[in-house]
Amino acid sequence: MTFNPSDLWAVAPEMVVLAVALAVILIELLATRREGVLQGVAAVGLLAVMAVAVWSLGRPTGAFNGMVARDGLTVFVKLLLAGVALLAVLMSRDYLMGLDKSAPTGVREEVKGNPPLPPPAIAGGEAGVRHGEYYALLLLATCGMMVLASATNLVTLFLGIETMSLALYVLAGIRPERPRSGEAALKYFLLGAFSTGFLLYGMALIYGTTGGQTNLSMISKAVADLGDGAPVMLFAGVGLLMVGLLFKVAAVPFHFWSPDVYQGAPTPVTAFMSVGPKAAALMAFIRLFGWALPDLADVWGPALWMVAAATMTIGNIVAIAQRDIKRMLAYSSIAHAGYLLIGVLAAGSPGVRSAATASMLFYLVAYFLMNIGAFTIAILVSRARPDGDYQIDDYQGLGASHPYLSAAMALFMISLAGIPPTAGFFGKLYLFSAGVNAGLVTLVVIAVLNSVISVYYYLRIVVYMLMRPQPSPVEVRISPAMTAVVLVCVVGVIKFGVLPGSMMDWARSGAENMAQPTPQVVVDVNDPSQIRQSDR
Amino acid sequence: MVSFIPVLLLIVIVAGLAAVMLAMTTWLGPKRTNPDKELPFETGNLPTPGGAHERFPIHFYLVAILFVVFDVEIAFLYPWAVQFRQLGMFGLIEMLVFLFILMVGWLYIIRRGVIGWR
Numbered sequence: 001m002t003f004n005p006s007d008l009w010a011v012a013p014e015m016v017v018l019a020v021a022l023a024v025i026l027i028e029l030l031a032t033r034r035e036g037v038l039q040g041v042a043a044v045g046l047l048a049v050m051a052v053a054v055w056s057l058g059r060p061t062g063a064f065n066g067m068v069a070r071d072g073l074t075v076f077v078k079l080l081l082a083g084v085a086l087l088a089v090l091m092s093r094d095y096l097m098g099l100d101k102s103a104p105t106g107v108r109e110e111v112k113g114n115p116p117l118p119p120p121a122i123a124g125g126e127a128g129v130r131h132g133e134y135y136a137l138l139l140l141a142t143c144g145m146m147v148l149a150s151a152t153n154l155v156t157l158f159l160g161i162e163t164m165s166l167a168l169y170v171l172a173g174i175r176p177e178r179p180r181s182g183e184a185a186l187k188y189f190l191l192g193a194f195s196t197g198f199l200l201y202g203m204a205l206i207y208g209t210t211g212g213q214t215n216l217s218m219i220s221k222a223v224a225d226l227g228d229g230a231p232v233m234l235f236a237g238v239g240l241l242m243v244g245l246l247f248k249v250a251a252v253p254f255h256f257w258s259p260d261v262y263q264g265a266p267t268p269v270t271a272f273m274s275v276g277p278k279a280a281a282l283m284a285f286i287r288l289f290g291w292a293l294p295d296l297a298d299v300w301g302p303a304l305w306m307v308a309a310a311t312m313t314i315g316n317i318v319a320i321a322q323r324d325i326k327r328m329l330a331y332s333s334i335a336h337a338g339y340l341l342i343g344v345l346a347a348g349s350p351g352v353r354s355a356a357t358a359s360m361l362f363y364l365v366a367y368f369l370m371n372i373g374a375f376t377i378a379i380l381v382s383r384a385r386p387d388g389d390y391q392i393d394d395y396q397g398l399g400a401s402h403p404y405l406s407a408a409m410a411l412f413m414i415s416l417a418g419i420p421p422t423a424g425f426f427g428k429l430y431l432f433s434a435g436v437n438a439g440l441v442t443l444v445v446i447a448v449l450n451s452v453i454s455v456y457y458y459l460r461i462v463v464y465m466l467m468r469p470q471p472s473p474v475e476v477r478i479s480p481a482m483t484a485v486v487l488v489c490v491v492g493v494i495k496f497g498v499l500p501g502s503m504m505d506w507a508r509s510g511a512e513n514m515a516q517p518t519p520q521v522v523v524d525v526n527d528p529s530q531i532r533q534s535d536r
Numbered sequence: 537m538v539s540f541i542p543v544l545l546l547i548v549i550v551a552g553l554a555a556v557m558l559a560m561t562t563w564l565g566p567k568r569t570n571p572d573k574e575l576p577f578e579t580g581n582l583p584t585p586g587g588a589h590e591r592f593p594i595h596f597y598l599v600a601i602l603f604v605v606f607d608v609e610i611a612f613l614y615p616w617a618v619q620f621r622q623l624g625m626f627g628l629i630e631m632l633v634f635l636f637i638l639m640v641g642w643l644y645i646i647r648r649g650v651i652g653w654r
Contacts (some may be wrong), residue, residue, distance in 0.1 A: 022637065027641055
């Protein structure tokens, strides 16, 4: 196996993210611990990542002997992921500073019977967030997502999932003095470890039944060769793999971790987690099920159909009952994962594969903008409360005291509900029409009915803000960074809601410009003549 | 399937040998107990006082985790050293990058004072 230096272009964005993460750690250790500097380095670094990602765009091809793809789809998703990370970095500073000022919140939720926990006994320093490691972990998680989104081999897929997950486990628990944060991290870690087990077992079964293939195109070929004689073990492998990935996108019935983790994790991390891993895991879904295993659509299609229907229905119905806006947005994000699974199902039918992928990309962009925007405003409103809680009741009468903020929140809610003229509407339109073209009419009807249900709980916040007399005015202070984040989201949601054409064209060209690399060198380990003398 | 029969035989022999050895020490071995022998084995230390729910400092846990990191480092360095000539300049640069990333983590550990025993 030879090394080709141009292969490095395929992972150039990942390399830059990694370099920026290391730089952030080193700056904190050696130069300064001022958060502004660390945040600035992370933000500028992410802009550089985006530039490199655009620059790395080229003829669709593979790299590292078919381990990763270098194509338009990958670049599109990498840009999206860098954007998610950038906005998460920008909204983090005020959040972490705001918490540092407020008193410890652990007392209220103390477990009975145990003495209060002492401050975490991490050697060498005071409790609290080291900002350097916070931003570094955010960047490392982004790196893992990028690897996951460009993986064309089961091994790189696993590597990406683990890099992403390990960083996210720590990020969920980065406020060790708050019991909820620790609970979130522990739940996420334990359940995530189980789901990794499922994923690996599925990979092992696929490896075994396809004659030792890990490259996705080679698996596709092997499955086609097996034809009707495919063993049950292969179906079991595909099913287990699906469980592992569905856990990462928080689809029903593998969603139980997500409301607790979303509620317990620091809110910028929650915003990041609700978009980034979903986008990356769905790209892995598309490559695996849409491109590599369409021959088995009879097997995974019905299962995924049921999961998609259950995900959007349960997500939307349970969201109605929530009084905490973070939990409500968690269930709403479960419901949106259900809508997005329609795209994966549609990609399984060869005729609409590119169109379905493009509509998913557009939907992810729209969801990214409106969801990050909603979380940013949730942070701002919660910080106005002395206990930093996230009650939906806090939004009562917000329209009178903070008209611009309320208008932005109303826009995000309308977009999440999928009402025109917003990006959310066109996202749903493209996604559902791809579903109809793929013949998934019943599922699309279920999805449309679900959108109607979701209008209730999204618009409840708008009603609270604009149509309720104000009981107690909350004083919301907005910093420049937060203003920038909200503005980017507002402009994006309106722009792609009024003129969706340009973004859809990019998404389409990204989806059509897709590589399915195969390994050039295939060594058959059972054939002694293929092993070089020097390797013996 | 026939080719797996030696493996099956091996499993039977291993399990049988272990069972026989355990059984023989149980039946044939002399038993002279004293209180020291009844203590839980904690690598020479006195056992942790109190019940299993006692809280105790877990400094050693961090050190143990760090040991794993350096163990992995060796696991990568050793095959690289064996194949040093075949891998050439590419291998050297790759290993330097790997070591640099690991050294950032090492510096982080030192500056956070994890190694200093308090």
